[in-house]
Amino acid sequence: MISLTSPVRTRAHGWPAGAKLAALAAATFALFLTSDLRLLAAALAGMVTLYALPGAQFFRAGMERLRVLWPFLAILALWHGVTATYAEGAEIVLRLLTAVGLANLATMTTALSEMIVVIRWLATPLRRLGLSTRAFELAIALVIRILPTLVQNGQRLSEAWRARSPRRPGWRVVVPFTLLALDDADHLAEALRARGGILETKET
Structure with missing residues (x-):
């Protein structure tokens, strides 16, 4: 990331x-x-x-x-x-x-950590209703964090295509881009599981 x-x-x-x-x-x-x-x-x-x-x-x-x-x-x-x-x-x-x-x-x-604090504060009413907001907070943080990586992957694939062909990459990079995104998602899921997942912990 x-x-x-x-x-x-x-x-x-x-x-x-x-x-x-x-x-x-x-x-x-x-x-x-x-x-x-x-x-x-x-x-x-x-x-x-x-x-x-x-x-x-x-x-x-x-x-x-x-x-x-x-x-x-x-x-x-x-x-x-x-x-x-x-x-x-x-x-x-x-x-x-x-x-x-x-x-x-x-x-x-x-900083991403500062954004998460704000998102958590905004979700306070949901927690007061007894709803878990941890997954929601994490999802927003991950979207913010991962988007630049996806953009870079797309740019690298397009550059690699141009280095091998005079034609525009267009739809031809969609499949490899999708596979890269799925691979990143798989690694991210493994990292989350290794850290205990997204189970809500009781606040003291």
């Missing part, structure tokens, strides 16, 4: 995880309240500025992690180009880039 947090230490690393996630939720909500392209473009510029403030290394690391969005952006651009709904397409693209960029910024400056 790789860590989502940035190797470059910033001031935001010291901010409370709950405050950062609350700000992220508020900013994302605000993005969906406006359809003004000027405001959305300003929000995107502000997001990029936040990446640039800590320095070039942080900026490059952040932009590299957003590369996974380009296939989706290309599909959106193609569709709205064909349907001649340019304004709607620009609105969706700007909103998507900004929202995901802000979410990535939050994960880059927040």
Whole structure:
């Protein structure tokens, strides 16, 4: 597994995880309240500025992690180009880039353990109802933790295909990618079983 947090230490690393996630939720909500392209473009510029403030290394690391969005952006651009709904397409693209960029910024400056604490706090009402939230908390943490690994696996498979063929990899890497994902899931399950699984322990 790789860590989502940035190797470059910033001031935001010291901010409370709950405050950062609350700000992220508020900013994302605000993005969906406006359809003004000027405001959305300003929000995107502000997001990029936040990446640039800590320095070039942080900026490059952040932009590299957003590369996974380009296939989706290309599909959106193609569709709205064909349907001649340019304004709607620009609105969706700007909103998507900004929202995901802000979410990535939050994960880059927040340790996974701090996120789990926030998730556990949010699940407190469920525990008071007698429900076990351990599996829920662990599932969210694992999704956050594993996604970068899946992205890297996909990139490595695509690069390996291009090194052996002039054709685009396309659907041809789906099967090996699926097998890699299943293999990672199997190893993860074994690691969880070796550590006692996800049985709920009584809190003192």
